[in-house]
Amino acid sequence: MSDLTAAESLARSIPKISLHCHFTGSVDARTAVELARRYGVALPDDRGADTLYDHPSYEDLGRFLEVYDIVGSCIRTVDDFRRVSYEVLMEAARHTVLYREMFVSPASHAFADYPTMLEGILLGAADAEADSGIVCRIIPAIHREHSVAEARELVELVVEHRRDEVIGIGLDYEEAAGPPHPFAEVFQFAKRKGLHRTAHSESGPPAHIPVLLDALGCERIDHGYHVIQDQRILERVVAERVPFTCTPVSSDIGRYSGSGDGTHETIRAMVDAGVAVTIDSDDPPMFGTDATNDFRVLHETLGYGADQLLRFTRTALEAAWLDAGDRAALGRRVDALAARLP
Numbered sequence: 001m002s003d004l005t006a007a008e009s010l011a012r013s014i015p016k017i018s019l020h021c022h023f024t025g026s027v028d029a030r031t032a033v034e035l036a037r038r039y040g041v042a043l044p045d046d047r048g049a050d051t052l053y054d055h056p057s058y059e060d061l062g063r064f065l066e067v068y069d070i071v072g073s074c075i076r077t078v079d080d081f082r083r084v085s086y087e088v089l090m091e092a093a094r095h096t097v098l099y100r101e102m103f104v105s106p107a108s109h110a111f112a113d114y115p116t117m118l119e120g121i122l123l124g125a126a127d128a129e130a131d132s133g134i135v136c137r138i139i140p141a142i143h144r145e146h147s148v149a150e151a152r153e154l155v156e157l158v159v160e161h162r163r164d165e166v167i168g169i170g171l172d173y174e175e176a177a178g179p180p181h182p183f184a185e186v187f188q189f190a191k192r193k194g195l196h197r198t199a200h201s202e203s204g205p206p207a208h209i210p211v212l213l214d215a216l217g218c219e220r221i222d223h224g225y226h227v228i229q230d231q232r233i234l235e236r237v238v239a240e241r242v243p244f245t246c247t248p249v250s251s252d253i254g255r256y257s258g259s260g261d262g263t264h265e266t267i268r269a270m271v272d273a274g275v276a277v278t279i280d281s282d283d284p285p286m287f288g289t290d291a292t293n294d295f296r297v298l299h300e301t302l303g304y305g306a307d308q309l310l311r312f313t314r315t316a317l318e319a320a321w322l323d324a325g326d327r328a329a330l331g332r333r334v335d336a337l338a339a340r341l342p
């Protein structure tokens, strides 16, 4: 531990609640390469584990999603999903993540059906909880570039194979190619079935945010940095305390996504305006980050100390889709660790 800098040590020690992390985007590169070899899947440019997630080569979001889908296609059996789920959650626990609501992109797993992935992920999550204490809940996410019929089919599968651990639905992939409006009916169906709702909004215009809140019934916004470009929408989300799940490192690298080079400053502007901001790491190994690093970056670039870093966690505690008893129990775990911070 002695080689940790003070900033890393502080960032690692902050108890974390993870509301914006993708299962497929969290696969360790060595595991991805091993599974690709097993199934004879060709990796781009024959990359190995050291270069598979070579993020400067992501020229645009499409190029990134290509790698994401290739990795997803290498996870096929219950055992594969169980292994990856265990690995990604144990890695999160090493960064003091206590609780995660994890996105799963069924469309990225071209060679597995929904019951298979669900069974494996939940088995791995149970193993990780037993070994580290991390608690994980699942948010299957709709591929917004695909059809509304496919989205409806996914939500019906989620309802048919209902598990307590599956708490809501998300909407991801490229917003420009999949604006939110067509998914309103599917999201309203999910709401009637008792599922929570959230959606990515990063490259689309700020006007998508009220569509997500009103037509789709979203309770959170993933990314959503463009909210600061529209004063009326900004005032509304502050007044309604709509949580935003921000991911500093992936969005900063993700210049193609429209969030621009200045995401850290954008996050500061959101915080200063009173937006309910939470912090997570999106697709950690794919963007060369981890749960500690995203907090460290905010500490070093914005000067946020333990108080503000903890505030992100307390906002996430409030934004998590937990019942009152579980929220209080998680809050006690956060408090216990907060009391021991340097």
Ligand SMILES: [Zn+2]
Pocket (backbone or CB within 6 Å): 020, 022, 172, 200, 222, 282
């Ligand atoms: Zn994301």
